[in-house]
Amino acid sequence: MDILTFFPSWLFSTLPILFFSLILVYALRSKKTSKASPNLPPSPPRLPIIGNLHQVIGKNFHQILWKVSRKYGPIMTVHLGSTPYVIISSSELANQALKTHDQILCNRPRSKGFQRLTFDYMDVAFSPHAEQWKEMRKVLVNEFLGSKRSKLFKKVVDEEVKGMLDSFSSQHLNTTVNLDERLFHLVTDIVSRVAVGKSYREETFRGKKLKEMLDDLVISLCGSVSDIYPGRLGLILDEVLGFNRRLENTFSNFDAFLQMVLDDHIDHTEASNQEKDMIDACRSQLTTNELKALLMNVLNGAIDTTTTTMVWTMSEIIKNPRVMQKLQEEIRGCVGTKASVEESDIAQMSYLKLVVKEALRLHSTVPFLLTRECVKHCQIGGYDIYPGTRVLINAWGIGRDPKVWTENASVFNPERLETAELDRSEMIPFGGGRRACPASSVATQVVEYTIANLFYSFDWQLPSGMENQELDMEEVGSLIVVRKTPLCLVPMKHDWQD
Secondary structure, eight states: OOGGGGSOHHHHHHHHHHHHHHHHHHHHHHHHHHHHSOOOOOOOOOBTTTBTHHHHOSSOHHHHHHHHHHHHOSEEEEEETTEEEEEEOSHHHHHIIIIITTTTSOBOOOOHHHHHHTTTTOSSSSSOSSHHHHHHHHHHIIIIISGGGHHHHHHHHHHHHHHHHHHHHHHOTTSOEEHHHHHHHHHHHHHHHHHHSSOOTTOEETTEEHHHHHHHHHHHHTOOHHHHSTTHHHHHHHHHTTHHHHHHHHHHHHHHHHHHHHHHOOOOTTOTTSOOOHHHHHTTTSOHHHHHHHHHHHHHHHHHHHHHHHHHHHHHHHHOHHHHHHHHHHHHHHHTTOSSOOHHHHTTOHHHHHHHHHHHHHOOSSSBOOOEEOOSOEEETTEEEOTTOEEEEBHHHHTTOHHHHOTTTTSOOGGGGSSOOOOSSSOOTTOOGGGSOTTHHHHHHHHHHHHHHHHHHEEEEOGGGOOGGGOOOOEEOSSSOEESSOOEEEEEEOOTTO
């Protein structure tokens, strides 16, 4: 018996129509699905569980990812563990992230280390974008960086720079000086005096000095396993690998140190003849934890970054005798016969400003801007970025992009900036948008003033007859990139009769 007799006759006449209808529906659905499929940034091949960790782990994370981006493009996805990160390595795309989509990409991802060390997100640098963050940023700008504190800043900077120069003249002339150490002392004393009224640099607390506590803080802020493996696995590994214990020790030490600072603080609010520091201004406005979180940002954020910028700037000047000679001629020509550089002299030193900017281009102290988290779908470079996506902007790589800075992008050449129109994101050492560093102007002024005084008062040489071009410029670090070896120089008294 023919099996076809089991079907009604009308079915055969409609089969072709049904067949072609199904094909049309499938085609339309496929087209719709294709349109809806996310167009994600390209990604290197990854392994199960670890993602791309095997490809990017190394002592210079920013350099490794810059090299990977040469193959996969200026925007790419890299999986660190089970967490995808979008890496941006061009000024054009950074401009889209920091300006066009700033409101969408201005959030911070939540992190165990961030939460603990910021007293449950009470700070400015690491907290999510919310009303609390806006209020704390306003306080930081008004009470530490604004005009209210400018007179105190100027006085403290003048005194501390003069003290450093005097020590070079009286104790260290013609002897080798560790500039990393001396500049750290200088910046620590400046920041501490303006923020808390005195410097705690030489005091030991729980067996550690401030420098050691700041180093511990940086390590804990670099992240934990649970940041790249959210969920139970990350929590277990944090405990097994000892991160939780180290984090708690770091927090306990720094919290107790800040409490000691607050307890020791002398109230200047009633004294008419003394400049008020940040604690004086903030104590009546903030809770104790809010004030501690703000102090953590100031001490952790201002000291290491400003010191490192000074050291890299000094290093590049010393390595390039032509630049050093031209800079000293400008500085000494502007200052004339005065005993030292004054703040008003800096405005005339156009080449000094180019030198500092060029150093910042090559040596963005924070190689990756602090991680941003997308809060709403947007597109960067034509690729989809979805809510919850973590975005890293390689400021170090952008400063060396050959498409912007030519094939000699890695060469220190301040003159290249004389005609450069930096109206986008070709240089972003201080970030951009809502989460840009609010201290960029103050920090740059301190760097320029210090460099001008160092090269006005002294001629500098490398120890042991080393040639300038032989100066080692190798980098180390992840959250902050520093010199692998300390910068050691010999201050020589300048012969003013030459």
